[in-house]
Amino acid sequence: DGGITQSPKYLFRKEGQNVTLSCEQNLNHDAMYWYRQDPGQGLRLIYYSQIVNDFQKGDIAEGYSVSREKKESFPLTVTSAQKNPTAFYLCASTARVVSNQPQHFGDGTRLSIL
């Protein structure tokens, strides 16, 4: 089945540690996104990528980094500079940014601080 796979489902970070969240899609989508969701709140955009080897900052990019070396993969690194990393992280993809086709989401990674 085609879809978006996020791993791990749960992740714990120690102080001063960088952690990387995985996002893989087999939908042949060009565009991929990372969102953050805090309890009781909507999603906020961290980074997005329109195509391989390209990515742009979203609304809350500070303390995060991404790469897009392959079309299928868009990993997110939460660095030690992100002072409040505890949240639910969601990866999404769509055919193209300018398309009206919907974004499809993975099942998320819940990150907590030890």
Next chain:
Amino acid sequence: DAKTTQPTSMDCAEGRAANLPCNHSTISGNEYVYWYRQIHSQGPQYIIHGLKNNETNEMASLIITEDRKSSTLILPHATLRDTAVYYCIVREVGAGGTSYGKLTFGQGTILTVHP
């Protein structure tokens, strides 16, 4: 992207139709209406989207008013598994836009389906 207004919560009896309203009075011509739902601790699930015509798929129907200032998502026969937070989102589509395709989720409507 235009803002949307939804009721905070709604109830529906199992087997009955659930009608979820959404106001988007400042919607512009190149903005589509999308509906998603989110069950606790899962990623948002796409339901349906439309521009100005009514749309139907295997999950739901979307009714958009002629002036496009509001819409209604209809779940024709609600089940207990339809209990979720439902989000109505308006998104600009097309080259030259500044939203780069991001989805702006509001607070949504908590739909509770009861036996």
